[in-house]
Amino acid sequence: MDKLAFDTRCSLVSQAQMEAGWRKLQKQVQAVRDHRNLKDEHASLVMPDDATTVEAVNRIAKTIGPVHLLIVVGIGGSNLGTWAAQEAILGKFYNTTDATPKILYCDTVDADSVSSIQDNMEAHLKKGNNVLLSVVSKSGSTTETIANFEVLLQTLQQYRKDYKKWVVATTDHGSHLWNLAMDEGYHALAIPKLVGGRYSAFSACGIFPLAMLGLDIAKLRKGATDMRRQCSSTNLRQNIAAQSAIIQYTHYTKGINVSNLFVFSNDLEMVGKWYRQLMGESIGKDHKRSGKKKLTGITPTVAVGSTDLHSMVQLYLGGPHDKFTTFVTVPTKNSIKLPHWKQYDPLVKDIQGKNMGTLMGAILKGVKTAYANQQRPFCEIKLPAKDEYSIGALLQFKMIEMMYLGALLNVNPFDQENVEAYKKETRRILRK
């Protein structure tokens, strides 16, 4: 299968800086290379090769059989990987096609959104359609997820006596949610203890809903496995996760505090949002690994091309030098040709009769040239396709990059201690 390519020619990082970063990374590359178990923080690395997960997922998917509507109830790491892969592979407009199952994501406790999801769910249930609730919470105690799950489960119960067959809980083995699933007779899938939410795309958390949608999970995993091999390489020219981490680190040390993932495909916007969490939580830290107090972090942003050329590029090209950009480009699946209408020629020159892909290509090239001319640093990820293999590879590339970036910044990319600050307050308020 075609491999994704990573072009660093306009990164504005020198060979000497690359080599300096690479020396700092040696131990971490070794760790990624050697890791083979679920026993430490690198556990997520082995997920694409974890036969246990796939067997459990396939067994439950087979038991459940076809469904008309799949509702993923989860938030943050519990739904972003799934959403990213689903939209990238099946398209942003998937739910308006004839394909089944439809998929909805229920994340925050926004009564207006939850109410719309309930309406949608009831329309299916009234027709006798099968609706599956996939509730995902690693800890098993996420406020939003449990609240939404209870509300949607209550709706399900009103229509289906056999509702227990239509619930799959994905959580830590032994969490309160796990125990509840056992007591109530729901299906249950385990996320290994040391696989954190934002690294869980290849655990049951991501694999199960994607399998229910009929995606080729083996190819997704193969993409990730191949990419791990590449990003474990002791040859920096091969190791694109190390390259990307060193480039971002180098710019950060020079005061660049924004990292913009600029995807030139609508279908990849959720990959951007997934990466936003990955970077935000992994390296936004108030202390170093050593325990030393030091505020660290790069703000991840997502832009969609060419849309955001008409909203953000004035800032990107005119504003301060505080951003590093990674373009993500991919061929479209569809080919659309413009008509050749002479009377439209005065409106925009040189586009009549051309392929839409040609226009997008010219726009992208124009943007990259303008960035290069103005010394705005960027790299480009060239995806061969929006298929399972490429998306599996892309997600794994970025997860390993984040482990490397954590090592370079000397922060722990696997914890998220500061979220406790607001959760503590929220619990206190709810107790009253």
Next chain:
Amino acid sequence: MDKLAFDTRCSLVSQAQMEAGWRKLQKQVQAVRDHRNLKDEHASLVMPDDATTVEAVNRIAKTIGPVHLLIVVGIGGSNLGTWAAQEAILGKFYNTTDATPKILYCDTVDADSVSSIQDNMEAHLKKGNNVLLSVVSKSGSTTETIANFEVLLQTLQQYRKDYKKWVVATTDHGSHLWNLAMDEGYHALAIPKLVGGRYSAFSACGIFPLAMLGLDIAKLRKGATDMRRQCSSTNLRQNIAAQSAIIQYTHYTKGINVSNLFVFSNDLEMVGKWYRQLMGESIGKDHKRSGKKKLTGITPTVAVGSTDLHSMVQLYLGGPHDKFTTFVTVPTKNSIKLPHWKQYDPLVKDIQGKNMGTLMGAILKGVKTAYANQQRPFCEIKLPAKDEYSIGALLQFKMIEMMYLGALLNVNPFDQENVEAYKKETRRILRK
């Protein structure tokens, strides 16, 4: 009608700093206060009171009559205001309700998205439904918009002999698109020359599609008119646009280069994206008004609560002090109560039987307390409702804020000269 409130108590800007900013703003406040015509760059200010626009919009809307599907073909300032108001007022899930017309936005030349929009359009046309193309381009020569319009028009022609009745072009009077509309016999609506794209929400650009959706345009305009009066006040305590601009300016001068609009409602995400363009293009500049070369700009970001507490708050609370936050909060239209299930109590304490709004309130309060405890500066916009009046007020508040921020930073908030850099390259490539 209830007015939106702006709470600045946790802005971490001193009284002296507020007063210093206010002194700098006097001339600009006077300009906003006195402006009454379409003859200079403040033209957008009079749009909510412009009877000509409303008459033209109503006349064309009446001529066209009911449609089943409205496709807005436009990009950046040509669709963001419409999209923001539509989703805020009608909800993110509007297209899945029974209401008509459905609405789709066709912005970038992404063949996969355009193809899905075509499919959707054809499904309607095959049923004999009315599909309206609202093509919006101020210049009349936006590459993406003209390309997409031609492609969708070709589809429309295949099904409807009377296709000319189902096209509305909204553009500068006398642009090539305007002239084409005259030649071909399409409906045409003018955007006044000096009303720039990102300030055009209350011109025909926004008003026409929103009127077609059945929204109460009079209320939207009333909200904007009332807000302009408030934000023209020579009393800083009344003038919330000035307050917000001074606060953001003060933080920017202290090195804060990210402005995060943190909306606690899914339906407001597009308002965030609209504001992102407004801020990105208005103050991202490579020179001052004086002509002096100086890179200026704040990076606008959008977060959705509570969703992004599970992706970005680790960075917001743990990372560098480089962000200013504006929370936007609003009551939901729906009330949903959790069941009271004892066996779920071990999962999350103190939520059984509670209202979803109570949960969201506790989460929001927890976040604000954590921000305040950690000296993370923020303000809060409290919307009374997601209705026409409040959204009209909110958009006008932010547009005037941007005029003030431009004045404080001494940049021109109305132009976008740097986008020419990539467009020039793109044209050169297309010519070949």
